[in-house]
Amino acid sequence: MPPPSLTAAAASTQEKVAMGSEATNGVGIPHPADSRRRGGKKVHPAPPGGGAGAEAGADGATGSAGEWWRSRRMPDWCSAAGVGGILRRHPLAALFGCGLLLFMGVEYxxxxxxxxxxxxxxxxxxxxxxxxxxxxxxxxxxxxAAMNTVFVAMQAAYILWAILAEGRPRAAMAALMMFTCRGALGCATQLPLPVEFLGSSMDFPVGNVSFFLFFSGHVAGAVIAAEDMRRAGRRGLARLYDGLNLLQGVRLLACRGHYTIDLAVGVGAGLLFDMLAGRYLDDKNVNGGTVSGSRCCSCHKALFSQ
Structure with a gap:
């Protein structure tokens, strides 16, 4: 006769098989009685793990968010070593960041x-x-004033030489864009002429006719010419023009021919329109950065090529 423990185990196994057959009608189909509603609510199977699974389901959103946050790694620059590395590698960016904080306070x-x-x-x-x-x-x-006018003539002569003799239209295109924009801004916002302005018949434009203050075309034209010289490999001549442009700015301030902001924006305008002219010519498949020829017709082909 088998021990009582084996008899109890066999009885338990037979009971489970019987219950499974009853629930599936013997063919694997759930019994309709299992889908009945109890108290107006549909019965759902308990999650695996009993109470622990239910508790995890209740706190699932909080738990997953917490795990996601813990798995995130803080950026390297948030540490003291990271900040020190930024200061060493990007001192200019750090300087501008300090300037931002400074002038945020100043403007108020x-x-x-x-x-x-x-x-x-x-x-x-x-x-x-x-x-x-x-x-x-x-x-x-x-x-x-006469010396300054000579310097303006030097800028114009170089830009014309670049397009007519060397077939490089970029500087000329930048000058056209710059002076057109300067004229429009000068008409749109006419700043008062400084009270201490010292005019001269030797200045350009002669007699200061149609004198637009914003922004400085003298400074912007010199910047355009100097940038073209650098592209052509004439770095010494470009440095000379930069130095003369600086002296020109001092003279314009001393004679009250321009405000300081006119000169600063003139530098930015020269760089901006030089870049825009380069993009325009690149879109037209024109090589504006190298000397492509010495005949005038080459620049005409470059300007009108599609």
Missing amino acids: TIPMVPPAAPPLDLGFSATAALHAGIASRPWLNSLL
């Missing part, structure tokens, strides 16, 4: 210039002594 605390007061220009303040010296010597004012 700086007093504005009253409507009846003259404009505040730090460049005018820095060149006050030079302005007084030029104002007391009209001949010096005319001499400096």
